[in-house]
Amino acid sequence: MPKIIENVGCPYCGCSCDDVRVTVSDDGKEILEVENVCAIGTEIFKHGCSKDRIKLPRMRQPDGSMKDISYEEAIDWTARHLLKAKKPLMYGFGSTNCEGQAAAARAMEIAGGMLDNCATICHGPSFLAIFDNGYPTCTLGEVKNRADVIVYWGSNPAHAHPRHMSRYSIFPRGFFTGKGQKKRTVIVIDPRYTDTANVADYHLQIKQGHDYELFNAFRMVIHGYGNDLPDEIAGIKKETILEVAEIMKNARFGTTFFGMGLTHSDGRNHNIDIAISLTRDLNKVAKWTIMAMRGHYNIAGPGVVWSWTFGFPYCLDLTKKDHAHMNPGETSSVDMAMRDEVDMFINIGTDAGAHFPIPAVKQLKKHPWVTIDPSINMASEIADLHIPVCICGVDVGGIVYRMDNVPIQFRKVIEPPEGVMDDETLLNKVADRMEELIAKGEA
Amino acid sequence: MTTKKTLNMITQRAIEEGIAMEIGKTSREYFDACNIIEMNAQDMKELGIMKNTNVHVKSESGEVIVKAVVGRQTCYPGLCHIRQGVWANQVVPPRTQSTGAPQYSGFPVTVEPAPDEKLKSALELVQGAVGLWKGEQHA
Numbered sequence: 351m352p353k354i355i356e357n358v359g360c361p362y363c364g365c366s367c368d369d370v371r372v373t374v375s376d377d378g379k380e381i382l383e384v385e386n387v388c389a390i391g392t393e394i395f396k397h398g399c400s401k402d403r404i405k406l407p408r409m410r411q412p413d414g415s416m417k418d419i420s421y422e423e424a425i426d427w428t429a430r431h432l433l434k435a436k437k438p439l440m441y442g443f444g445s446t447n448c449e450g451q452a453a454a455a456r457a458m459e460i461a462g463g464m465l466d467n468c469a470t471i472c473h474g475p476s477f478l479a480i481f482d483n484g485y486p487t488c489t490l491g492e493v494k495n496r497a498d499v500i501v502y503w504g505s506n507p508a509h510a511h512p513r514h515m516s517r518y519s520i521f522p523r524g525f526f527t528g529k530g531q532k533k534r535t536v537i538v539i540d541p542r543y544t545d546t547a548n549v550a551d552y553h554l555q556i557k558q559g560h561d562y563e564l565f566n567a568f569r570m571v572i573h574g575y576g577n578d579l580p581d582e583i584a585g586i587k588k589e590t591i592l593e594v595a596e597i598m599k600n601a602r603f604g605t606t607f608f609g610m611g612l613t614h615s616d617g618r619n620h621n622i623d624i625a626i627s628l629t630r631d632l633n634k635v636a637k638w639t640i641m642a643m644r645g646h647y648n649i650a651g652p653g654v655v656w657s658w659t660f661g662f663p664y665c666l667d668l669t670k671k672d673h674a675h676m677n678p679g680e681t682s683s684v685d686m687a688m689r690d691e692v693d694m695f696i697n698i699g700t701d702a703g704a705h706f707p708i709p710a711v712k713q714l715k716k717h718p719w720v721t722i723d724p725s726i727n728m729a730s731e732i733a734d735l736h737i738p739v740c741i742c743g744v745d746v747g748g749i750v751y752r753m754d755n756v757p758i759q760f761r762k763v764i765e766p767p768e769g770v771m772d773d774e775t776l777l778n779k780v781a782d783r784m785e786e787l788i789a790k791g792e793a
Numbered sequence: 794m795t796t797k798k799t800l801n802m803i804t805q806r807a808i809e810e811g812i813a814m815e816i817g818k819t820s821r822e823y824f825d826a827c828n829i830i831e832m833n834a835q836d837m838k839e840l841g842i843m844k845n846t847n848v849h850v851k852s853e854s855g856e857v858i859v860k861a862v863v864g865r866q867t868c869y870p871g872l873c874h875i876r877q878g879v880w881a882n883q884v885v886p887p888r889t890q891s892t893g894a895p896q897y898s899g900f901p902v903t904v905e906p907a908p909d910e911k912l913k914s915a916l917e918l919v920q921g922a923v924g925l926w927k928g929e930q931h932a
Binding site: 389397414466470472506508509541544559614617618664665679683685687688704705707709710711712715726727 | 801803805808811812814815816818819855866867868869872874879882883885886887889890893894897898915916918919922925927
């Protein structure tokens, strides 16, 4: 009889929804149905039991084709190349559990290389601003139960975090927000008229790249200098700014969710810096919090795991062996790639082939490239070695950190394809093999 | 009517792209979801193109052929959007302002009609960039 598993975690976006209901077949090998999950999450669960899953590592041959090899050969090849490389880079971890991220830290410490995660091209600038200016944040549960004013600034949850509005921010009825959406005011600040803007009470169609000025304008109003504003700032009329600032000042509990619109635009960390300053200003007259819309279900994970391991969340330089060092711009993946500083690249739980600017991909491809990923993607199709692994939340469990840094235990719902390893096991075996080679004097 | 226009480009996630990505980046769904440029109707009119016309997009760091549409999530005149992914990243500048994050949002591109140019597949673009593309048998 099919088995129903309740409260399963979804391995897609930073919402890390943990209320998914999965129906699995008798033999525990097939997913028959998924409920309480968005369209993207559904595809991940469907992919988990696809017959096309890659089951063995594949090595690129001189003619460009790929040939199946054993896990032992793949582990040995990776370990030897890691030891041979002067400055190997392991990057990714958007779709990896914390156990895998800890094993990666162990492996790269032995290899003496660079360790970086997807934050480097996403919310890395947010980390820099948080270091500089603090992070007056909260949990998503508090937003659900308390928030009456929601700001989405440079983020589009209707597309990137499909259940964010229904589960946490706009629509749910919480303890002090019993009327749900009816008693909430939603403000969307975005240069496009997005589907999120479509459900907002106010859409401020800001001129792209001028967020800093608009934050400054709101700060002026909060500080009592609203009358000194020019007629228009960043494409927004003065009257609109004054009206929205008034709503912010009168919030019982407000939350600003910010996304890639701020971290990818000119100004980068400075856009977040001033967003945090505005939150601090608002806290003099109301209660306000701020939260980064983290992209993947456990992309907060490496930040947490590596901070407690090495003291830094991303862009880690472990080449000194006895101490860690972090300096984005110098130790960040894309910058190192563009200067051709790394001489081996391991892409894990992400797809640098599709999501890095192509000049960076070309530079990285000059050197040995390993892709560790359950799927065929751009990074696997240009790799010298592709090692398949389990899918966290589908055929392996583990701890993940949601976008508000709340840890959640994900569970496996089906058995992995026979012989396929999870990230933690694989990376620990690579680390063990490196230790063996060093002990034998072969490194 | 102009034949070439400089627009401000951004690239962000779309749910269609997210779904297609999980189906697979070599799939037809991913191809259809990501090889489009969304721009304002006025800009399309000035370029003298109808919807679904292929255009040539060029930035400081690369170029790509994509299909022009207005899109549901509209841009104001002068702004354009290619969904995040392989096609967008052919033109995204890798400069990071010393933060590690490339210039995914807000960089100048020139757009000109290219109705006779063909759209390339994701594999052709990425494998082609690194010298691994061997023709359609890999697609």
